[in-house]
Amino acid sequence: MNFVSSIPDPEQLSAIMAAIAAFSAVLVVSWPYLFRNGLARRMEKVENERKLLRKRERARLTAERKPMSLRSEPRKLFKTIVEGFNLAKQAEDGEIAERLRMAGYRGSAPVIAFLAIRLIAPVVIFGIATLYFLFLLKPAVPLYAGFGIAAAAGALGYFVPSIYVRNRITKRQKAIRRAWPEALDLLLITVESGMSVESAFRKVAEEIGTQSAEVAEEVALTTAELSYLQDRRQAYENLGKRTGVEGVRAVVTSLIQAEKYGTPLGQALRVMAQESRDMRMSEAEKRAAALPPKLTVPMIIFFLPVLFAVIITPAAIQIAGIQ
Known part of the structure; x- marks a missing residue:
């Protein structure tokens, strides 16, 4: 077989190489138009979706959030109580206002409401405790003892608003x-x-x-x-x-x-x-480390009696059957 005749001459080889080069050049130039890059389109779609989700979440938070204003007027009842008991000096106390701001309540209206509720709460709790203790429980104790217990409960009611504000501060912080x-x-x-x-x-x-x-x-x-x-x-x-x-x-x-x-x-x-x-990770680790001691008492109270019952009951049944 003559292999020499199958080899193309230099002119044909040059033409083939030129055709390949021209085809490659046309392909490189037309590649962005024939095969469009979807990365930019996908990134734009993701960004639009992110903006849409963010807008939707903000709208939800705005709808759920109660309208707040630093210029809100206090209720007439609270204002009357504060003025009637001459608590204006306490309303101007910076410590109370600062603690209420730390709890998320700003302005003069929360201060007046706090002072008024601190006066109303003992009376309300005293009345509820009296009705519950004397008319529902009806204990066999003297009347003055029942009123004394109700008065003690009412005195504790004076600290209820402060405890509530303290809990709000803790949760907010x-x-x-x-x-x-x-x-x-x-x-x-x-x-x-x-x-x-x-x-x-x-x-x-x-x-x-x-x-x-x-x-x-x-x-x-x-x-x-x-x-x-x-x-x-x-x-x-x-x-x-x-x-x-x-x-x-x-x-x-x-x-x-x-x-x-x-x-x-x-x-x-x-x-x-x-x-x-x-610091946040350290606090989480401290809570995780404090979990086993806290679980000790519940396990002793709820888990061990059941475990003992499961272990001892079959033996007790066998002993009862033998006897």
Whole structure:
């Protein structure tokens, strides 16, 4: 067989190579039009879906959240009680107002309501205890003893509003402490992207609202105070006082120092975000470590009697059958 005749001559080889090159060039140029890249379209679809979900979640939170106003007027009954018992000085007490702000109640109306309820609660509880003790239980005790017990219950009612406010403060601080590291991460990203502090706080308030309404409320209020207060340091200090959380106070201190000395804020926020996250993890580990001792008593009361019954019952049945 003659293999030489099957080899194309140089002209044919050049033509074939030229045709391949031309086809490759046309294919490269027309590739984006023939086979469109779906990555950009998918990314745009994901971003639109994210915006839609975020908008829907904000609308839900706005619908569920009760309208609040710092200028809300107190109820006439509460105002009459406060004025009648001359409690105006206590209403002006900064400690009560500060504790109510830490619980999420702002303005003069919650202070007046708190003072009025603290007077009404003992009377109401005394009346309920008297009716329940004398007419429903009907104990065989002297009448003065029943009234004494009802009076003691009414005296405890004086502390019910304070206990409620304390529980609200604890729950609110727990929610703020849980979501604060994420808020610091968002604040760090916005600050390092070139935004001003006011814009950064505003953006954090918008983004963190779906996760923690408490943090979003405090950050939004700080943004408003940064806009109209002459001293920006006062706005930062108010944020620390309203929350009462150590992590927030540390960030407030860094913001004040950055405002005063012009130091970079990004590195400090990064360190504090990591510290807040470590503190949250440490708190979770402490709770997990404290779980076994707490389960000891329930296991002794509920688990061991059942276990003993399961083990001893067959032996008891056999002994009874033998006898």
